[in-house]
Amino acid sequence: MFQLSDLLYDIGKWMGIAGFILLTLLIFSGDTARFWDRYIGLDKIIKFQKKFSYFVAFFVILHPLLFIIARKTVFGFLIPNFSYVPLALGIISLYIFIVVMIASYFYKRISNLVWQYIHVLTYILFFFSIYHAFNWGSDRDDFILIYVVSLIMILIGIIYRTQYKIRNKISNAFTVDSIKQETSDTYTLNLKSKKPFDFKAGQFCFLRINKNRLYARHPFTVSSAPNDNVTSFTIKHAGRFTETARTLKTGEKISVEGPFGVFIPKPDKDLVFIAGGVGITPFMSILKDRINNNSNQNITLIYCSRGKDDIIFKNEIDSINKSWFKKIYVLNSTDGALFPCEQGYISNKIIEKYVNNIQNSLYYICGPEKMKNSAKKILGDLKVDKSSIFTEDFFW
Numbered sequence: 001m002f003q004l005s006d007l008l009y010d011i012g013k014w015m016g017i018a019g020f021i022l023l024t025l026l027i028f029s030g031d032t033a034r035f036w037d038r039y040i041g042l043d044k045i046i047k048f049q050k051k052f053s054y055f056v057a058f059f060v061i062l063h064p065l066l067f068i069i070a071r072k073t074v075f076g077f078l079i080p081n082f083s084y085v086p087l088a089l090g091i092i093s094l095y096i097f098i099v100v101m102i103a104s105y106f107y108k109r110i111s112n113l114v115w116q117y118i119h120v121l122t123y124i125l126f127f128f129s130i131y132h133a134f135n136w137g138s139d140r141d142d143f144i145l146i147y148v149v150s151l152i153m154i155l156i157g158i159i160y161r162t163q164y165k166i167r168n169k170i171s172n173a174f175t176v177d178s179i180k181q182e183t184s185d186t187y188t189l190n191l192k193s194k195k196p197f198d199f200k201a202g203q204f205c206f207l208r209i210n211k212n213r214l215y216a217r218h219p220f221t222v223s224s225a226p227n228d229n230v231t232s233f234t235i236k237h238a239g240r241f242t243e244t245a246r247t248l249k250t251g252e253k254i255s256v257e258g259p260f261g262v263f264i265p266k267p268d269k270d271l272v273f274i275a276g277g278v279g280i281t282p283f284m285s286i287l288k289d290r291i292n293n294n295s296n297q298n299i300t301l302i303y304c305s306r307g308k309d310d311i312i313f314k315n316e317i318d319s320i321n322k323s324w325f326k327k328i329y330v331l332n333s334t335d336g337a338l339f340p341c342e343q344g345y346i347s348n349k350i351i352e353k354y355v356n357n358i359q360n361s362l363y364y365i366c367g368p369e370k371m372k373n374s375a376k377k378i379l380g381d382l383k384v385d386k387s388s389i390f391t392e393d394f395f396w
Contacts, residue, residue: 005070012066017143019059020133023097024150026056027122031157034164034260042260043204043219043393053101060097064090090132096125126154174256176248177230182312185237186278187246188223190230191254197231201289202265202282202364204392205258207233209244217257218242221281221366221392223313225288231256234312236278263392269362270298272355274346274375276367277305277312282392283366284313287320300326300355304346304371307333328354346375351382358382366392 026049029036033045064077071077080088103118134147174191181187199205199222206217218241224232235242248254263282265271273283280303290297305311308331317327329341330350342350355361363384365375372391379389 008066008070015059016063019063022056028153028157031161037260041262086132086135089128093128172255174254176252186312188232188234190232199259200264201285202263203259203261205256208255223281223284234281272361272363273301274365275303276371279367280312296324298324302328304330308339363389
């Protein structure tokens, strides 16, 4: 005879298996994110993980919830009873998962040391979960391959993450060389390292300052070119971290993790850079690199800014006197009436006016979300193929 409670209980079991598989993928993707960065870009991986974690939470929480509804009891599935160790560890796993989710949400307010301990909790979560699934489920033999593959994935992730941490701890020590004010709300932090720092123009790094209780790392794009004497990050004032970085003294230490990202222009077509505000930083690095390497790839820079005084690197951009380079300033305000620029915002007309070969160019966009979305829509209206449009995501 059909029983709704039995159906809900069976669905709850499948939710548990699905949640376990997804949890494995979430932990594995986090531990190996720096490996996949070279193919996908760490910014996109982190944004994916944030969204994916909510998807995982849906299955993990529904697993005991359906059991509670089916059996009409709460305490048996929410209060650990160590007479049944596998079930007790499953319940504890649920609470660890909730703690990790909350900690992830408040990541910027948690010290790096505490965060490392919380990350260890994810491994405890996994091993408790696999023990619970393997020793409590009545149909465990049907899923033995899933358990074995999951265990191998997690062990690979632990090994990769550990060796990366050891290698990066040795090579990420930088000191402040100088700080240059660019505009009223942006400055360039110039850093030096005893060891060569290899990166590709367009990539970003995480900076960490060990003072003023600034716990979290923060991502910034490199604005210098590879092989420059200093490694530079051009930063906009946006909180305690950026204010503390601005007041660092020459010789003070700062940790740099990276480089990351795949916002690196391809060499086979004309390039169109669409920048907004501090989104000019990767393009400045790329332009310097092209000049240093005597490149002749055609580049059109469309730089959107509030006003003339807000244009970062204006002197450097204006000094680029190359046949392959063309710049267009787009100012939101009217204070540039006597200044060579376009007034307003990025538009179809501006693209059509300045881009010679719209369909056969590659477009790279970096700036505020509103500008980035507007630029992508405009390019879509102009029938530019999506595969020719690349964006740098602000994910922090």
